[in-house]
Amino acid sequence: MAASNRDRIIEAAAALLAEGGRDAVSTRAVSAAAGVQAPAIYRAFGDKQGLLDAVADHGFVSYLRGKQSNPVTDDPVADLRRGWDLHVGFGLAHPALYSLIYGDPRIGESPAARQGSEILAGMIHRIAEAGRLRVTEERAMVMVQAAGRGMTLTLISLPEDQRDPSLSEAAREAVIAAITTDAPPEEPRGGAPVAAVALRAVLPRTTVLTAAERALLAEWLDRIATAGEVPAAG
Template sequence: MVSTVRDNLVAAGVRLLEGGGVSALSARSVATEAGTSTMALYTHFGGMTGLLDAVAVDVFARFTEALTEVAPTDDPVADFLMMGLAYHRFALANPQRYQLIFGAAAPASISRFRADITETGSATNRAEWAASFGALHGAVHRMMAAGRIRRDDELAVAGRLWSINHGAVMLEMAGFFGHEGHGLVHILGPLIIDTLVGMGDDRDAATLSMQTVVARLG
């Protein structure tokens, strides 16, 4: 029963977050949404900071699951592109969750766990949040090991590729690329291919990897 109440509070927090952003979260609103009392929230989380932390853990877990749900193949570039597509889909389908973990206006209780990847090797100093960047780092390592892109600082390259995805996603969320997949087809997809070619991949090989992804989705 204890875990059920806790899980219900986290689920309620996630629903309110997606419906109205972080500002929709309060001890009273979460307790009401979960069908319990504010005392239960303080008992299980010590307050809203603890609940926000638990919500962030839940969001990161779902995000990482989305990035890693497709089994690796013998084409590391196609696998990376599939991961990028999963990233894009998660962000557009769950904009408030995405903003919570990666947005500039995230609460201080969340943003304080962010880390400089160029110095620490991870995007966060919280182990349970780090798996998502670890998945991207792993994809970059595989592309380099296969000779598809040139050897370089793996963490820096992962950061560069993340920057492209994040920037495109944020602009699409803001409505600059339309709402019919234009951002993916006309902006992000071609930009990623151009970037991979600039990093050393053969354009025909990169295009074939993209076609492989399209075939997987078909």
């Protein structure tokens, strides 16, 4: 199948999704809108889920471009704040697409969601390198994703005139308080756990240790960070 036909199918499905939600993206409707036969859709995407994943990837491109072009500053926590706001803003601007990507429980992530997770992982890693992460990078990822996605889906479910922007801000600050510390790297509040997370983040760049030594040290640092996670101030 020519690339132009594939693109036309994706664009037709994306338009149907925006207009009528996921239920509007039927094989018959997409075929009619794209001007192709139904078998052509299955040959290109395998099944309907394959088509939906392609639509999600297509729609996610503009969001990822915005997030990747978001300037990186010397304050990784501030960068995470901006990333959160961009994520929520994308969801409210494209509710059907966002719900397609994040609304359905599934084992693993869709290709589009995986790309977003990689960007978030980079943000979290920079906070760890700065010595400002009070939990492991893995836990921080899960906490930010759960809170951010949950808040966005909740706001999408509300009538527009009932959406309170301060809810997102409050959730954002609660998560940031739970995973970060404002103490300078020289005197990290939380002592060993915070220091262990920071050292673990830069360990892969250490060249004076063998692979086996790095693996052993990584295990020790993970144990210190996990056993001594710093309780958030409250």
